[in-house]
Amino acid sequence: MSKHSVLFFPDNVAVQVETGTSLLRAASLAGIELKSTCGGKGTCGRCVLKVKEGKVSVGGGNISAKLKTAGYVLACQTRVEGHAVVEVPRDSRLDEHQVLLDNKPVGLLAEKQVEELAGYEFQPLCRKIYLELDKPTLTENASDLSRLQAELRKYTDCRDLEISLDNLRKLPDILREGDWKVTVTLTSLNGCAEVLHLEPGRSTKKSYGLAVDIGTTTVVVNLVDLETGQIVDKRGTYNRQSRYGDDVISRIIYAGEENGLEELQQAVIGTINHLVDKLLAKNEIKAEDVHVAVTAGNTTMAHLFLGIPPKYIRLEPYIPVTSSFPPVKAKELGIAINPEAWILSFPAVASYVGGDIVSGVLVNGMAESDELTLFIDIGTNGEMVLGNRDWLISCACSAGPAFEGGGITYGMRAMTGAIERVEIDPRSYEVQVATIGNVKPMGICGSGLIDCLAKLLRVGIIDRTGQFQKDINTPRLRETEDGKEFVLVWGKDTECGKDIVLTEGDIKNLIRSKGAVFAGIQSLLKTVQMDVAQIDKIIIAGGFGNYLNIEDAIQIGLLPDVDRSKYEFMGNTSIKGAKLALISQPAYRQAEELGRKMTYLELSVGTMFMDEFVSACFLPHTDLSLFPSATKQS
Amino acid sequence: MSKHSVLFFPDNVAVQVETGTSLLRAASLAGIELKSTCGGKGTCGRCVLKVKEGKVSVGGGNISAKLKTAGYVLACQTRVEGHAVVEVPRDSRLDEHQVLLDNKPVGLLAEKQVEELAGYEFQPLCRKIYLELDKPTLTENASDLSRLQAELRKYTDCRDLEISLDNLRKLPDILREGDWKVTVTLTSLNGCAEVLHLEPGRSTKKSYGLAVDIGTTTVVVNLVDLETGQIVDKRGTYNRQSRYGDDVISRIIYAGEENGLEELQQAVIGTINHLVDKLLAKNEIKAEDVHVAVTAGNTTMAHLFLGIPPKYIRLEPYIPVTSSFPPVKAKELGIAINPEAWILSFPAVASYVGGDIVSGVLVNGMAESDELTLFIDIGTNGEMVLGNRDWLISCACSAGPAFEGGGITYGMRAMTGAIERVEIDPRSYEVQVATIGNVKPMGICGSGLIDCLAKLLRVGIIDRTGQFQKDINTPRLRETEDGKEFVLVWGKDTECGKDIVLTEGDIKNLIRSKGAVFAGIQSLLKTVQMDVAQIDKIIIAGGFGNYLNIEDAIQIGLLPDVDRSKYEFMGNTSIKGAKLALISQPAYRQAEELGRKMTYLELSVGTMFMDEFVSACFLPHTDLSLFPSATKQS
Ligand code: FES
Numbered sequence A, B: 001m002s003k004h005s006v007l008f009f010p011d012n013v014a015v016q017v018e019t020g021t022s023l024l025r026a027a028s029l030a031g032i033e034l035k036s037t038c039g040g041k042g043t044c045g046r047c048v049l050k051v052k053e054g055k056v057s058v059g060g061g062n063i064s065a066k067l068k069t070a071g072y073v074l075a076c077q078t079r080v081e082g083h084a085v086v087e088v089p090r091d092s093r094l095d096e097h098q099v100l101l102d103n104k105p106v107g108l109l110a111e112k113q114v115e116e117l118a119g120y121e122f123q124p125l126c127r128k129i130y131l132e133l134d135k136p137t138l139t140e141n142a143s144d145l146s147r148l149q150a151e152l153r154k155y156t157d158c159r160d161l162e163i164s165l166d167n168l169r170k171l172p173d174i175l176r177e178g179d180w181k182v183t184v185t186l187t188s189l190n191g192c193a194e195v196l197h198l199e200p201g202r203s204t205k206k207s208y209g210l211a212v213d214i215g216t217t218t219v220v221v222n223l224v225d226l227e228t229g230q231i232v233d234k235r236g237t238y239n240r241q242s243r244y245g246d247d248v249i250s251r252i253i254y255a256g257e258e259n260g261l262e263e264l265q266q267a268v269i270g271t272i273n274h275l276v277d278k279l280l281a282k283n284e285i286k287a288e289d290v291h292v293a294v295t296a297g298n299t300t301m302a303h304l305f306l307g308i309p310p311k312y313i314r315l316e317p318y319i320p321v322t323s324s325f326p327p328v329k330a331k332e333l334g335i336a337i338n339p340e341a342w343i344l345s346f347p348a349v350a351s352y353v354g355g356d357i358v359s360g361v362l363v364n365g366m367a368e369s370d371e372l373t374l375f376i377d378i379g380t381n382g383e384m385v386l387g388n389r390d391w392l393i394s395c396a397c398s399a400g401p402a403f404e405g406g407g408i409t410y411g412m413r414a415m416t417g418a419i420e421r422v423e424i425d426p427r428s429y430e431v432q433v434a435t436i437g438n439v440k441p442m443g444i445c446g447s448g449l450i451d452c453l454a455k456l457l458r459v460g461i462i463d464r465t466g467q468f469q470k471d472i473n474t475p476r477l478r479e480t481e482d483g484k485e486f487v488l489v490w491g492k493d494t495e496c497g498k499d500i501v502l503t504e505g506d507i508k509n510l511i512r513s514k515g516a517v518f519a520g521i522q523s524l525l526k527t528v529q530m531d532v533a534q535i536d537k538i539i540i541a542g543g544f545g546n547y548l549n550i551e552d553a554i555q556i557g558l559l560p561d562v563d564r565s566k567y568e569f570m571g572n573t574s575i576k577g578a579k580l581a582l583i584s585q586p587a588y589r590q591a592e593e594l595g596r597k598m599t600y601l602e603l604s605v606g607t608m609f610m611d612e613f614v615s616a617c618f619l620p621h622t623d624l625s626l627f628p629s630a631t632k633q634s
């Protein structure tokens, strides 16, 4: 087959590809990551490119006539047939700076600043120890390793003091090079200590660790100084697995294809390595000085990260291969830090309550508290945990992708250009929107959608079932082939030039999503025979949570109608818990314990959840007594 | 460079090599292992080949004029310059059948048939367990691994139940393939159990283990059925490291050269894999059904086997990198059995008392006995252990290669054609010899040398200092340029056509060797302030031991002059101990304990050993009171 060069602008990077290669693939080969949440099926319409020169065969896909006329194509639907020059618009790029790190400025309630150690002892997973050994003689002729171990025992209670074969091979020369003075990096896991790294003499270099949140959509890495426990730097980006599908189900399906599992594993490892490379380069730290990593992710992400087939997670009765994940050496996975570093994965509770949730419970303190706490992490799945120091029960409900912009005509993730706040004048029905980054609107993100739904309800444009009312006098409410829609922003004011609308179908999707979350909460409460009023505290986590307007969320019946002061935001608790485990061995042990201790409520058993779901598919709910303040206002 | 083909006969194997390649290397590439104890330096004279056709450049080396005239060359000194056809004589081959396995018929004393378990409980390192698991449901939805572990806990007390990532990856499909019936191969090491192998349903296949004796010269493998504890088959061959030098010191030096360590490691692993391949093929066993291996070897061999640099073993104060060796997975070393199998190495005591000796002590029972026992393994090094259940002290003395045929004009290993028994008529001085295999004599092995020395002394041809006497009237005693020599076999009766002689130099070497061993014994006794008379039992191990004539050995002062009934032969105790550990977890733990418990006496400290050595360099000894029966006879 003949090869053609494709040149990407403004990057000015060229690659050689064969006839028939998609521009999406070519861009990836060129190191340019494009948005592509449908996995290259042409349905998400995000991988927009402009072909400036050259021969390509253009397919169809979800792209507006307007963009087409302007010379834009979908990268995934366009195949190379000769040399080509392509321009990549900024908005088609997966931009790592748009990823929510853990401490972004927040919405209406201030994010609680978690005390870094959440009450646990500061006792990092790794530390450096400087030793001065006695020189061996003919009469004091213990082996190099025994000599080292004897001295190290003064610093650790661990009975087993291990060392890898690779480090053992380096030991004799390092001891002699440092004239029997040596700096040892010691790690302690489950009562077993290991010599991870050896340096001759007294080393002045620090030991670092990584906290990694492996999300289905985004990956965030914190680089942590293990001596001080402080975060040196942090960085996040999109999970490169996104090109194989948007949600865990499509990833699981892809993992079942030939080499699919390996590709997905390499994609997420590549994502992490990319972030680590940048963090290390920027902070002038060597890879060999990073000695441990703690990862937290949902159960499917943990399986894919370790190359464990996730296939039965999506098949009834939804069984993961394992809920506790063995520690693995960095060299075994290809994580670009010290090859001997242990990569630890937070344990999961079940197929749909993963290590990210355990990590959240670890750091949010509910398992140490007398207060009855409800912890909710809303994404594509809504995962929630209810309980206190004595018991913990968890469940997951498929909220659908609506809150992340999926399945909504103009839905998008919470990134620059996303509408996040909406105001509607109750008389004129005129709309004011605020976007992330204060730029021209491109779409609407989860918090904007909730806000919009609440406002549409409040001003009476929709009723409690989500249907548009008849007698609303505004050009914004209009009839189309597919039903009614409401114009939020007119085309003249949007980035793409088209009207940004919310359709009746969008609203149905949103109601189903919020209904699922609330039904999950109700199911947990009913299972333990409690009710909303008994909840002392509600902790909201997740990227979405940070932008959430609690009042709106209660008005539409997404969250329980309790005293607003009971609500707390904690941002990305997954990475916070991972970081905590990194700097506290007792916290790490507690995470393992939590994985075992938490009960899992399978919502597909019996009819409870479905009954609750049906009741919750109203605004705010069929049972208005559950939402006294919502009822009062409307 | 141009390539030439070299065809080897009678193997009928051809290889392509570049101009200048030695025939030794070419043979090795062709899979033909030649004897080469000097490492290809041309000094051992063992790699003899006949070039039948073709162009080669012939160098010199230690080869007789007679052989040269007959068209023979040294393979290591001959370089390929064109296509060639080469014949490989049988005696130049490293013939695995010549290697001493553990139960060969013995010399004068019957080898003690060790009770296989030496009193330890039968509890193999691996066993197969058939499990029937409950099928998961929506309400009984533990992970696959938890389900398996819960059932396995009924079969093991180990708190930790581990599984490798690779096995974890296979787990879900195997469980479902067998409809939740599964056969698990479980291994237990140091209180930690691991799922090593998984088979769907009820497996009828057995679990096997390997006992491996890694000797400097030879490697022996026993294939053991772990269900019955019986040896299925055994096989031995020369250690392929031999081509890099004969003794541990030359190996250590070679390991310091570029890639030397890797080459030596690969050589011994190749040797083991070769034996394992043959054992498995012959017994129709699959590699994946071999689940564990226990190796025993001297400290240098253990270092080389694991790729740990042995360099400081030969430099004062003689410090090994480690005396306990971490378990390593077969896949990590490239041992061709189940990739998850653990390869265990017996711990060493010190640089010159290795795991082979610990293995011997384990199986010979001295550490469980009230009797004061002396255990001696004589090879190039004479290693010995003295003690009982309360204490054990060990040492190693450099006996030199004389007992293995090294440094002796017509010395050779104990293989076909070696003179092993010598009788000398006290009047006519006529000699009768017996060879191994009853073929024409080619040389003389260790037991033959000891016998010869004893007989020369007894009939008065040499005196107590080892010098030939003047007034001996026989053509066999003759003067040469290099001094006197005694003809054992006339050329007409030998394989090579030359007279087989023993020179004055040979005798000096032998006396030094036996003197070193006896001085070691005396040093141990003096250190614990005991004497020979207090010894209850003397156990002789090692390839050499099996052919040894105890009476002769006492006559020349190699072994203590105690009641002959106190002597026992145990053959290759190294492999016997390895096999014991394989079938008994308590024995394996005891081996670890022995490694720590045994004291090491460094003979180069102080003058005790040298004083003893000087006194022992007489026949039998300067202190005749130590050898009452020898004195009586002569
Ligand atoms: S439309 Fe191209 S990746 Fe989704």
Ligand SMILES: [Mg+2]
Pocket: A214, A215, A216, A356, A379, A542, A574
């Ligand atoms: Mg998350």
Ligand SMILES: [Mg+2]
Pocket: B214, B215, B216, B356, B379, B542, B574
């Ligand atoms: Mg041996």
